[in-house]
Amino acid sequence: MNFRQIEAFRSVIISGTVSRAAELMGVTQPAVSRSITELEARVGFALFDRVKGRLIPTPEAQAFFRDVDASFVGLDRLRASAARIRDFGSGNIRVASLAALGSTLVPRAIRLFRDKFPTSVVTLNVMSSSAVRNHVADGEFDIGLAADEVDLTGVDHQVFGGFAAVCAIPRGHALAERSVIGPRDLDGVDYIALSPEDRARLRLAKICEEAGVRPRLVTETPNSATVCALALEGVGVGIVNPLSTDGFAARGLVFRPFKPDVEFKSHLLFRPDTQKARILRAFIAALLKARNTRPPLV
Missing domain, CATH: 3.40.190.10 (Periplasmic binding protein-like II)
Incomplete structure (x- = not known):
């Protein structure tokens, strides 16, 4: 099977008709129908039942579509990444943070950071400390902020701070x-x-x-x-x-x-075995500045 056949299958599922799928793909209806027929021959089972001129997905097609659609989500992420690099360059930072810092200190740090790097894009996700650690360890985020109960094995780390309750x-x-x-x-x-x-x-x-x-x-x-x-x-x-x-x-x-x-202690986590780029070091500096200049309690 090839990408064009898979794309035709997905387009028909999403749009509901061969004609609409052809519009989405920018090809002719016969080309879509031919791709579907070729794909059925490759997978070895019927993908659609032909009922009164309409294509109705078979149960097998519906099961197959789940994996097909997941693969296209990955492609969409690649397209978005390519677009960001084209528009802004490669200076993007992905940050994962526990809630206590992700809704207050980190947004302030992002503002400070973008004052110096206005074309950079920062992705911020707020999650539990254990999820922060796992995502950073897996290389999905460049930097993480987590509470001190998190397992620090498998990640580079440094103490970020202690805050009196x-x-x-x-x-x-x-x-x-x-x-x-x-x-x-x-x-x-x-x-x-x-x-x-x-x-x-x-x-x-x-x-x-x-x-x-x-x-x-x-x-x-x-x-x-x-x-x-x-x-x-x-x-x-x-x-x-x-x-x-x-x-x-x-x-x-x-x-x-x-x-x-009673101290709330937190750590900065980094992807293991990676050199900290200049832009990441600048973001760390913004985090430290936001930590040291946080507004008064009231």
Whole structure:
């Protein structure tokens, strides 16, 4: 089988008729019909039933189409990549980030980066830290930002930073009157926790255990921003990454320092065994600048 036969098959499936498929391909209807006939001979089963002049895909054709369509998705990505290189050059960066940084610090870094490289294209995907690590290790992203619980084997990495947690408190809550929150303040209080594997949660749990206190768990969620949203609704209080608090204070959520410090630590991850291009080093510099010049909590 050849590409033209596969393209004719896919075009007929998508468009529903041979005539429309011929228009999409820029060929004649007989050429499309001939390609379909040749492809059926190659695969060894009927692709369409001819019913009153119409081509109805057989069950075998529908199963075959799933793989055909997946291959065309790959071709579409290659076309898009070629278009980006043609229009902007090869200076593109693919970034994967955990949610705590991907919705706040990384966008600021992208703005700083594009001030110096206005023709570069940055692809940003927000996902879990474990997914960040896997995609970077597989070479699908150039750089990743992940929490410290992630497995660092198989990737190049460096510490990005540690950020002291703050307590997110609903407006009107008794704890909002305090200037600093400690573990004893959480005893018996409705508490919104991060995921059980989150290192910051584990650090807080150790502090509470040593203090002999036990917050009343009401909700679990993997993202600090979601903790803030839940606290804003009055569900409870939570210990969150300060980089996830943007905009919540203006909506009425109260933030207070938590002592002793509970750090949210993160790492920069890189594709293994690859030399860092100048443009990637420039993006890392933008990330560090965004980290060091982040806006105040409130």
